[in-house]
Amino acid sequence: MSTASSPKAAVVLLSGGLDSATVLAMARAEGYICHALSIDYGQRHGAELAAAARVAAAGGAATQRTVTVNLDAIGGSALTDAAIAVPAAPSVGIPITYVPARNTVFLAIALGYAEVLHAAAIFVGVNAVDYSGYPDCRPAFIDAFQALAQIATKAGVEGHAPRIMAPLLNLSKADIIRRGQALGVDYGLTVSCYNADPLGRACGRCDACRLRANGFRDAGVPDPTPYLRG
Amino acid sequence: MSTASSPKAAVVLLSGGLDSATVLAMARAEGYICHALSIDYGQRHGAELAAAARVAAAGGAATQRTVTVNLDAIGGSALTDAAIAVPAAPSVGIPITYVPARNTVFLAIALGYAEVLHAAAIFVGVNAVDYSGYPDCRPAFIDAFQALAQIATKAGVEGHAPRIMAPLLNLSKADIIRRGQALGVDYGLTVSCYNADPLGRACGRCDACRLRANGFRDAGVPDPTPYLRG
Numbered sequence: 001m002s003t004a005s006s007p008k009a010a011v012v013l014l015s016g017g018l019d020s021a022t023v024l025a026m027a028r029a030e031g032y033i034c035h036a037l038s039i040d041y042g043q044r045h046g047a048e049l050a051a052a053a054r055v056a057a058a059g060g061a062a063t064q065r066t067v068t069v070n071l072d073a074i075g076g077s078a079l080t081d082a083a084i085a086v087p088a089a090p091s092v093g094i095p096i097t098y099v100p101a102r103n104t105v106f107l108a109i110a111l112g113y114a115e116v117l118h119a120a121a122i123f124v125g126v127n128a129v130d131y132s133g134y135p136d137c138r139p140a141f142i143d144a145f146q147a148l149a150q151i152a153t154k155a156g157v158e159g160h161a162p163r164i165m166a167p168l169l170n171l172s173k174a175d176i177i178r179r180g181q182a183l184g185v186d187y188g189l190t191v192s193c194y195n196a197d198p199l200g201r202a203c204g205r206c207d208a209c210r211l212r213a214n215g216f217r218d219a220g221v222p223d224p225t226p227y228l229r230g
Numbered sequence: 231m232s233t234a235s236s237p238k239a240a241v242v243l244l245s246g247g248l249d250s251a252t253v254l255a256m257a258r259a260e261g262y263i264c265h266a267l268s269i270d271y272g273q274r275h276g277a278e279l280a281a282a283a284r285v286a287a288a289g290g291a292a293t294q295r296t297v298t299v300n301l302d303a304i305g306g307s308a309l310t311d312a313a314i315a316v317p318a319a320p321s322v323g324i325p326i327t328y329v330p331a332r333n334t335v336f337l338a339i340a341l342g343y344a345e346v347l348h349a350a351a352i353f354v355g356v357n358a359v360d361y362s363g364y365p366d367c368r369p370a371f372i373d374a375f376q377a378l379a380q381i382a383t384k385a386g387v388e389g390h391a392p393r394i395m396a397p398l399l400n401l402s403k404a405d406i407i408r409r410g411q412a413l414g415v416d417y418g419l420t421v422s423c424y425n426a427d428p429l430g431r432a433c434g435r436c437d438a439c440r441l442r443a444n445g446f447r448d449a450g451v452p453d454p455t456p457y458l459r460g
Contacts, residue, residue: 069299074343101342104382108338112331113304135387144381148374152334157365 009033010121011114011162012061013106016051017192018212019125019168022180024059026167027123029183034123036061037113039106041099042072047196054189067109071099103136107145107164114162115153122149127168127176142166173215181221188224201228239263240351241344241392242291243336246281247422248442249355249398252410254289256397257353259413264353266291267343269336271329272302277426284419297339301329333366337375337394344392345383352379357398357406372396403445411451418454431456 010032014020027034036056040049049066056064103126110122126137135141146164150156168176180187192212193202202209204227216223240262244250257264266286270279279296286294333356340352356367365371376394380386398406410417422442423432432439434457446453 065303067300067303069339070297071339071342073295073297074339074346099342100345101338101383104338104341104378105335108331108334109299109301109304111334112301112329115330116304135384136382138381140381141378144374144378148334148371148378151368151370151374152366153331154365 009035009117009119010123010165011110011117011119012036012123013110013125014038014052014056014061014064015125016048016055016190017125018180018187018190018215019127019176021055021059021185021187021190022176022183023123023125023167024055024061025180025183025185027121027165028060032121034061035113035117035119036064037110038064038066039109040066040068041102041105042070047191047198047200051189051191051200058186058189065113069105069109071102071105074100101136103134103141104145111149111153111162115155118155119162121163121165123165123167125168126166128170129172139169142169172218173211174218177215177219177221181219197228199226201226203228239265239347239349240353240395241340241347241349242266242353243340243355244268244282244286244291244294245355246278246285246420247355248410248417248420248445249357249406251285251289251415251417251420252406252413253353253355253397254285254291255410255413255415257351257395258290262351264291265343265347265349266294267340268294268296269339270296270298271332271335272300277421277428277430281419281421281430288416288419295343299335299339301332301335304330331366333364333371334375341379341383341392345385348385349392351393351395353395353397355398356396358400359402369399372399402448403441404448407445407449407451411449427458429456431458433458
């Protein structure tokens, strides 16, 4: 592909959710040629992956690929282990929906892909404000992964490791929605719910639904989410 | 499983090759209850994975699991991209058999598994002496990943991130073989060759074969490797 060695190519981790759809729009607005990377990690909410394809197309990604990694083989989270229920009530501390080392795994795969593409940046939609208490959504995590990227790769050895870009890190959910709306993101295409049905309809009760609904309310933007109940 | 919360549990990355078989023996000798983790990453040398199961059983691993991640979807290496040939002659610089960010991906998955098991350590057979020029086989890489592990996980937040143990880091291939022989490792079960046939027979010509054969010669240990030619 002709964009493979472009200095402005970027890998954009695209889940199909609200946050990464916004990140794709922000990366495009900065002039990057965006290669969307979706990860099928055995998550319950497979509707997200269908959403990712729609969001990549609507958001102007140059390419989209999906890498499969069966994190369900190691278990440990309500999102990947069928024996653990997704809680309906808010939880204290790091919740059971935390997938051990998920963002580390995602960024590691993105780092390999960035190396293949000679990409200048990796965009990831982690957020430290409405972050559900996940340790791998904090600024210190992004800094530590950037340091690793400088060491771990051929590009890093040659002095041009990709920059890890987390433009949502310090934005509230409402700020993210306002930013995306200004950039023309169609949030009706996105799926955030941990319990979404195959059509992408949301439960309205899980942590992800609550954060999302509150974000639309606080942003004063109509919520386009299709809900299962009411 | 009763060992899940043992403070002496360890995840051992086990490829089925000579190095990781030695690491498993070293971890066992240190008293760890070893949970072998093998990664099927679309590598050409699938015979390694069959070897991993044999090595785990013979080496006293408590459990063995395989996680699949299709790094072939991002290409870029002779080991995962059928369009790129494995070179028969020694190469200069970082060779084409380098799989972008491979050890970062492997350690990331191991980090998630260690979190699920509450493991105290992750053992990995990277080696900086006979390291084939891979950037993710250097001491600085292990240090950077250790720093990341402290930040990225629930265990790290709670002050007990797993220790990243790379006991082969500064050993020559001959040293590794001597160490393993003293611990009773059966190297006849292991497969190192990038071009091994389905029975695990080695080509005798690739980088991995050369390093391995030289190691046995330098250690003064008979080479048990089954070769395809002669």
